[in-house]
Amino acid sequence: MLALAAAGHAQQGCAVSKDLVVRALELVSASPARDDLSNGLLLLKQAEEACDENGDAWYYRSLFERKLGAGNPQYSLGKARERNAPALRSAEDPFTLSTPARGVAVVAHDNPAPGAASHTTRDIHQPAVSHKWALVVGVGQFHNPRLNLKYTRNDAQSIAELLRDPTYGRFRADHVRLIADSEATAVNIRAGLNWLVRSATEDDMAVIYIATHGTAREQDAAGASYVVAYDTDVNTEDGLYSTAIPMVEITTVVRTRIKALKVAVILDTCHSQGALAQTVTVPQSLSPQTLDRIKEGTGRVILAASRTEESSYELAKYSHGLFTYYLLQGLKQQKDAPLDKIYPWVTAQVAREAEANGWKQHPVFSSSDEVSPVVLGIAPLDAAAWLRPAGGADHRVWWSVMPR
């Protein structure tokens, strides 16, 4: 079936080639099945045939070939180099997780003592977080006004404020990057993700919150494949493929590039009432496969606004998306609780209110492991230097009350 899908794309342009690469990467996991690798390789070859100049197709092909022990990875890599492939420049490796096996963190020593192991293990139950970083994206106004959403900007703004609030989020103000509306171009969102990658070390916490449209490729209703940025062209499929951000790009960043042992991804992709129908199809939430991929590694939690077959809604009386509104309430009411403890309350409230309006919306939660809960409100170790919480409590007190 994949072969047929790929063949259908043959002889088309570079935008389609990019989507074929995205499709191949969607098959990647830390321990991929051989069939997935073979299908991925086939898609990448089709991507090259559709657009030989797509260096990323050649680069990822070399990785797939290496993984499969087939083909000529050196040749493919040479082609990627000739084409100055962006994925090669940034040394992307979707097969290698940035965080090691669940429950245990492996820490590499720069200068191991002679005879000593070059790695040690570290108990990740230890809740200490050195720094906390957040990328918050909310797109309400789009370059194409037909796509405009009412409250996504407000959602992002409120999340950023809550994270910076010394009482609740306890993030340093300059560690929260808010990108909204016309600033939320594909380039800026990618730059934001790179900022997070660069900033968050393994002892840190990283949070990604995105509120915008999520779209599926035309022939696919298995969940959102792309996130719509301010400048995404949704008039044509080619435009969409080349100007939206593939969901797999975000999952790859979380899986393989962010080194932080605590990462939360929160996606509120809003219902568009057919605004995107000309190009893309609903549903607009994450597919189970995407959820599985994004949580690979250690300390990854994902909250999505709705199930794959559902949409998420905005509610005028709250001036928020339903999901984000209750998430904000939950985070305020249980400020020291981990997200997996807050989620049941949020989903119950969202489902109840949605049903009262004749809708169906059930937020989804998924995590890589149960032993490393993510508490957004935890005080970072350097908090004393910049945070003056009311009542003079220090971070040790906050840890002690943190539910486990």
Add this chain to the structure above:
Amino acid sequence: MCKLLLLSFVVLCPALLPGQGFGTLKKTIVLERKLPAAVKLPGNAFDVKATAEKPQDQCQKLAADKLQSMVETSLIRFNSQLELSPDKPDTLISLKVLICSAVATPVHDTLPGGKKRGPEQLSGVKVNGHLQVTYQARTRGGRFVDAEPIDVKYNHEFNQVTGAISETKRILGKIPHPGAKHKDDEGEDEPHTREDIIGIMVDRAAQHVAARLVNTNERVTISLARGALDQNNRYAEAGQWTKFVEDLETMPPLPHMDDDAYRLYNIGVGDEALGYKAESPASAKRYFEQAVMQYRKAGEANPQEKYFIEPVNRIEIALEHYKQLSVPPGAPAAQTPPKKGKSN
């Protein structure tokens, strides 16, 4: 008996054997040759004035007359927004024919020792043509837009026994008999008379001018080298150029350098095809540079093969266009924002 038949076949039909080369039964493919304009015209109105340096020279006069109408037609054909406006042109295109000649010379067969067989052994006719034109494009106010000397040479040897042998044969793609008018199934390039040869040269000059000023798109027929490469050629026929090039690049080089030259030539064809398909001018330029390199390597490996020469000229013209290109061709035009709609 079978062996005898096979031997006879081998002796009588050497051209059909699977050696490296282009073979008598040529394998050709057609490429869409897209070239971006080398300069940007200041407006859509234009006028063309073609003159002969020596109006009394019949060849020059004929060439100038033909050139004027062919440049006008070519420009409008490639860009329908352009209009001929002799009264108020935004661009004035001036062409002057400096040299025009078309000469046919009898060719006599030569014995292996270099001795001529004699006048009765006429083997064909060699036709040489030369057209030199200066071209200038200026705005109505006289501002310089573009200028280039154009030099077209036509060298064709018509051989009654083996068919045409010349570097332009592949363009013409036919084997005419000298002096005889062919049936009208060979295409318009068929050189039958002196006037036909002038027409071919003028057509090339007009294409050259058009390619400077507008985005052009022409179909180019290119021969593929055959022999051990026949299997691989099916990818070219299917338009799978990436696979075509990859197979050629990863196969072991052919044992003899002059044979391997044909593999290198085919890689050049693949790179050239990828260049025409490329979406970004930078990529197109890179493919053309690679194609030139492969064609040159092929020429060095087998200097006897005339077919390796012309592609280099063709690609160098393409390269020149891409080098001068400042705005990517086909760059998406600014979209008019749709009317503001209401979302939920």
